[in-house]
Structures are given as structure tokens and as C-alpha cells.
Amino acid sequence: MTTSLMSDIYMFVLAILIGYEVISKVPSMLHTPLMSASNAIHGIVVVGAIIAASQARTTAGYVLAFVAAFFAAMNVMGGYALTDRMLQMFRKRPGQPTGNGGPGRPEENS
Amino acid sequence: MNAVSTTVALAYLLAAAGFVVALHLMNSPATARRGSRLSWLGMIVAVAAALTSVIHESTITTTGWIVLGTGIAGGAVAGLVMARRVKMTDVPQVVSIFNAVGGGAAALVAAGGFVRLADGSGIPSRVMIATVLDVIVGPVTFSGSLIAAGKLQGWVSSRPVVFPGARIATAALAVIGIGASCYLLAGNDSIPLLILIACAALGFGVTMTMPIGGADMPVVVALLNSFTGIAVAIAGFVIDNGALIIGGALVGASGGILTVLMAQAMNRSVISVMMGGFGTGDGGSAAGPAVGPGASIRRISAEDAGIQLAYASKVVIVPGYGLAAAQAQHEAAELAAVLAEHATVFFAIHPVAGRMPGHMNVLLAEANVPYPQLKEMEEINPEFARADVALVIGANDVTNPAARRPGSEISGMPILDVDQAKSIIVIKRSMGHGYAGIDNELYANPKTSMYFADAKKAMAELTSAVKTLVA
Numbered sequence: 001m002t003t004s005l006m007s008d009i010y011m012f013v014l015a016i017l018i019g020y021e022v023i024s025k026v027p028s029m030l031h032t033p034l035m036s037a038s039n040a041i042h043g044i045v046v047v048g049a050i051i052a053a054s055q056a057r058t059t060a061g062y063v064l065a066f067v068a069a070f071f072a073a074m075n076v077m078g079g080y081a082l083t084d085r086m087l088q089m090f091r092k093r094p095g096q097p098t099g100n101g102g103p104g105r106p107e108e109n110s
Numbered sequence: 111m112n113a114v115s116t117t118v119a120l121a122y123l124l125a126a127a128g129f130v131v132a133l134h135l136m137n138s139p140a141t142a143r144r145g146s147r148l149s150w151l152g153m154i155v156a157v158a159a160a161l162t163s164v165i166h167e168s169t170i171t172t173t174g175w176i177v178l179g180t181g182i183a184g185g186a187v188a189g190l191v192m193a194r195r196v197k198m199t200d201v202p203q204v205v206s207i208f209n210a211v212g213g214g215a216a217a218l219v220a221a222g223g224f225v226r227l228a229d230g231s232g233i234p235s236r237v238m239i240a241t242v243l244d245v246i247v248g249p250v251t252f253s254g255s256l257i258a259a260g261k262l263q264g265w266v267s268s269r270p271v272v273f274p275g276a277r278i279a280t281a282a283l284a285v286i287g288i289g290a291s292c293y294l295l296a297g298n299d300s301i302p303l304l305i306l307i308a309c310a311a312l313g314f315g316v317t318m319t320m321p322i323g324g325a326d327m328p329v330v331v332a333l334l335n336s337f338t339g340i341a342v343a344i345a346g347f348v349i350d351n352g353a354l355i356i357g358g359a360l361v362g363a364s365g366g367i368l369t370v371l372m373a374q375a376m377n378r379s380v381i382s383v384m385m386g387g388f389g390t391g392d393g394g395s396a397a398g399p400a401v402g403p404g405a406s407i408r409r410i411s412a413e414d415a416g417i418q419l420a421y422a423s424k425v426v427i428v429p430g431y432g433l434a435a436a437q438a439q440h441e442a443a444e445l446a447a448v449l450a451e452h453a454t455v456f457f458a459i460h461p462v463a464g465r466m467p468g469h470m471n472v473l474l475a476e477a478n479v480p481y482p483q484l485k486e487m488e489e490i491n492p493e494f495a496r497a498d499v500a501l502v503i504g505a506n507d508v509t510n511p512a513a514r515r516p517g518s519e520i521s522g523m524p525i526l527d528v529d530q531a532k533s534i535i536v537i538k539r540s541m542g543h544g545y546a547g548i549d550n551e552l553y554a555n556p557k558t559s560m561y562f563a564d565a566k567k568a569m570a571e572l573t574s575a576v577k578t579l580v581a
Binding site for chain 1: 122125126129130133140142150153156161164167169170174175178180181182185186188193211218221223225236332335342345346347348353356359363364366367459464475476481482
């Protein structure tokens, strides 16, 4: 077993434990935005797609890298845009400005 | 390690730390948006680091750049359009689709490495193990999430679909996948076998998700979210990248927690949800009487309900799936705003209200309900005894007092203590059953009045009835 594999396993296990601690504190009110935010975070696979594209030399390699890049970019951009759109709706008082041209009155954002 | 690769490695660490802090900031609506932006910054740092490292090592070919650029641009536009256009009631479908593509991308990254190394000279066992795992978990997530999205959207029947031999087909796919995996792990780098594993895993994702009923979707979406995280973490093992491992593991943990919480809130085990066959689906539940012939049901008119609401000093509104299905969140918010002028108003939100964890909160936030009015189950239950009126809108099983006694389908399920309120008004389309398919004892309670109508229409009528009284 190599050192790099060992440190990868350390990272994996500790990150799961940290995730468990941090996410246990999120109120159920925010569970949908949380899921969308974590959805965006797994878009980090776009880094893998970049590396796959850099190593590709064959047609099969290029096709795999293209689809991976497409899927991962969709995941990242969609995930963050959706999370932000949901979170800007959570306000303390009705009609409170969102500062971002967000939906103001109910009839405007159907 | 030269200066560039050190900087790149530190940038990945910075990104991973950003993700952790971002998830921490999600614990309050006041800081959540900052968290999401911090996470976005982390993502930009990670992508910049990856590009820097690729440029520095100058390994990428011109074709590689074109493939990467067009792929990312196309995917980014597709993702943005979906996220911008989706209606808040349809968020679960879109989240499912993002799960699907994330899992798919992870499997493709792993497969890309395999295809490159499969020249008969042998693949290191750590890469081989991780690749095989990814080519199983990724495709299962991909096809499973697409089926889940189809069920949520109504393209695939939301009823539990069980065809003859489904269990055997699932088992056969599992055997094929495991058999082929063992052959590869024994040190044979065969691309056709890798494709066979991926296909078996795709089929498995379909046969796994099809038998699961629409009511169990919150659990399934959370579980597939967790799978995607794990798939991404495994891809991190394949390419030895810490940012992928940490990001993926965080999501795996998050999805795992939500899966268990949802299953608990529905009084089911994760295993029994995955075995499927429970529930009647979305459409079929409206027919048939729910309460036995001996029970008497009191009906109420919009005017009388309006009077009760207008003279109440404390009202608790219990929104359920019926409200989401009728897209009546704006009308409910309007009624709440009118009532809030003279009374204390809270929304009591059961953890599984809506179609994914926390979905009802998003719908009400969209309708401009201030979040301090949204109360979780533990917080609101003691308040019901002090409420003059509990207004139940399209919620059923989560209000059934039968859950407190043993011997019922839903015994032990955490419920909202609606029956403690001084008076109860239930808005429902008909006397149909909820997903559990049992009678709701709340409806036979002498304090309960039933108002049979579509949630959207009922909200509008109640609002105008209250307005004429308080104006």
C-alpha cells in the first residue's frame, strides 16, 4: 500500500466525519437548499474532467472527456445557480429587498 | 514537488476548506447564501488550479482543449438554463438530474483513465479497484436518478412499478456486474468487460428505482445524492486528487444523513424504502371513502371557516403535499399575511412535507412567507395546544393521531399534534387516503371541520371571507 493511497483514505474518512458533524446542524428548513448546495459541490468532478481531457490521446478518450466535461459543467453551473436562486427567497420579513433583483411580489415570480 | 505543483495542491486544499465552511454556513437562513457563494469561490479556485496544472505540464493536446472547452461551455449553458427556468415545485426533478450527471461524469472520468492505461501492460491495483467501483456506483446513480426525475416529473409512473421477474432481473444484473468486476480485479484490463459492468450497473439503477413509490421520493433523492458524492470521491482515488475526495465525501455524508432523517420521518427503514412496492402513487389516492361508515364528518362553508380564522388570535397552518400539488403556496401565503395583521400565524412543517427534504420551506419562501413563521415539527408541536385554529391544507398521514398508538400502519411515525388545537379546519380535495392508505382519525374528531376543495381555490375563498370580516 502506497503512502499516497493511505493519505487518500485518511482524507476520505475524515471528510465524511466532518461532513456528518457540519450537516447535522443544518435545520430541516434548509434541507432542500443544502441538498442543492451539496449537489453543486460534487460538481468538483469537473476537475477530474479537465484532467481526463489533458490525458486523452485516442478518440475514445476524447469522447469520454467531452461527455464528462459536459456533465460536470452542467452539474456545477446548474447546482450553484439553483442554490443561489432558492436561498435568495429566504427572507426575515416579506418584501425585504434582496439586493439582486430577485422576485419581489408573489405574482411576479410565477 | 516544484513551486507550481505545490501551489496547485494548496489551491485544492483551499477549495476543500471552502466547501466545509460553506456547508457550516448553511446552518442558518441568514448566512446560507454567503455559504453558497463561498462554495462557488472554492469551485473557481479548484478549476483554476486544475487548468494551471494542465497548462504547466503542457500535456493536453489541441484536440483536448477543444473537447474540454466545448464540453464545459455546452454543459454550463444547459445547467444554467435548467436552474433558471425550473419552477420551485419542480426542484426535486432538477436536483435529481444534477445528481445523474454528477455520477455519470465521475464514472466517465474513471473510465477515461482505464481506457488510457488498458494497453496490456497492467493497471495498478489501486486504480483498478477504484475504477471498477466508480463504473458501478456512477452508472447506478445516473440511471437511478433519471428514473427518479422521470417519476417526479410524471413521465414515468410514480406508482411502484413491479413487473414479473423484476427481482430476478435485478439479481441477475448484480451477478453479472460483480462477476465481471472480479475478472477485471484479477488483473485483466478488458475494455469490453468494463463496458459490460457499466451497462449492468445502468440496468440495476433502473430496476432499483422503478418499484419505489412516489411518496418515498424524498428518501430516494437523498440516497442518490449520497451515491453521487461517493462516486465523485472514488473518482478522486482514481486520479489521486484530494479536492474530489473531500468534496465527494462531504456530499456522501450529507446525502447519507438526509436519507436517514427522511426515512425516520416517514417511519420506514431505508432498506424497506429501497425494496419498494409501498404507497399508491400521486394520482390514485383521491378515490374511495377513508373513514368508516360509523364516523360522522362535519363540513364547513368558506364563510364559517373565515369567521373562525378572523376571530382567532393564534393560527397554525399545516401545509402538505396537496398544497404543493395545487401550487397553492402563493395563495396560502396571502391568507397568512391577511391573518397576520390581527393574529399570530405559524406554518407547521413536517420533515417530509413536499417531494424532497425541506421542499415545503422553499415553496413558502418563494411565496414570500418570512422564514421566522416557518416552524419545524419539534418546535411547533407544543404550540398546537395554544392555537385557536389549526388549518390543515392537503396534509394527511402526518396529522393522523393513530400514529401514537401501536397497531397501525404508521405507528411510531412522528406526527404534528394538530388534534391538540382548539379547533381544526381540514382542506382536502376528497375523503381519499394518504400514502399509507389508512383512515385519518383526525377527520372524525368532534373539533374538526372539513372543507372539500382544491387547495388553491380554497385559499382564495378563505382569504376573501376573512377580508370581508376584518376590513
